[in-house]
Amino acid sequence: MLKVTKPVQPSEFRPILITPVLSRILERQIVKSYIYPALQQPPPGFCFSDQFTFRPTDSTAAALIALLQSVWNCLPTHTCISSLWTSPKAFDTVWHATVTEKMMQLSIPDQVYNWIKNFFHGHSHCTKFAGSISKLANIMASVIQGCAIGPAAYLITAANMCPIQDTNRILKFTDDTCQIVPAVNTMTYADELSHIESWATENNLKLNCTKTKEIIFQSRSNRGKAVQLPPPQQSIEHVDKITTLGRESSQQSTIG
Secondary structure (H helix, E strand, O other): OOOOOOOHHHOOOOOEOOOOOOHHHHHHHHHHHHHHHHHHOOOOOOOOOOOOOOOOOOOHHHHHHHHHHHHHHHEEEEEEOOOOOOEOHHHOEHHHHHHHHHHHHHHHOHHHHHHHHHHOOEEEOOEEOOEEEEOOOOOEEOOOEEEHHHHHHHHHHHHHHOOOOOEEEEEEOOEEEEEEEEEEEEEEEEEHHHHHHHHHHHHHEEEEEOOOOEEEEEHHHHHOOOOOOOOOOOEEEEOOOEEEOOEEEEEEEEOO
């Protein structure tokens, strides 16, 4: 019997770097000794406390606790909480020049910064198919997977993706992002979405529209009441339940 499989799309491939053992040891030492300490004193416009991965003390559990705590704190004083779940295709396209430019603003020694900048420079790739090998092409973008600096590089890239309104909040886990907007800030909802899209464009990224969802949380005390909900966002699917980081969140909260 002939088995038909779904054709693999070129966008599903990404380069994986296999570096020498000594190089990986040095990379880990740089991340541990210089990059992570620099994150404790972020420059203006940068925020690392809203990212729950690629950091020594963060995890999926910490991200979920922060999400629940944010909703829990807002619901007693707001009729509803809007949340927008987006996912930029980050690792595939982020410019190396953007990464190094943002790293330059961190408090790391010049010689370490120069080493990192040189690390991202000069990579190339080719494709072998049916016995033929393509010409070499320079790799100017993508966070290199398989190296120790790659995750820290994306962490720094996403550091300036912050909400416009101070009372709104963004929670990040890798490139999965949750935008939390209390009812009082409903008018800023569309602006916050446009802001994320603009940030993605500036960083050579693209929102994954097929994974972008909207969910609105309400407390049980408002269940059955006429509550004015924010207008639906164009081209964004509204859902009652969403699974994130392996856990399911529903529209009805547990607050009495």
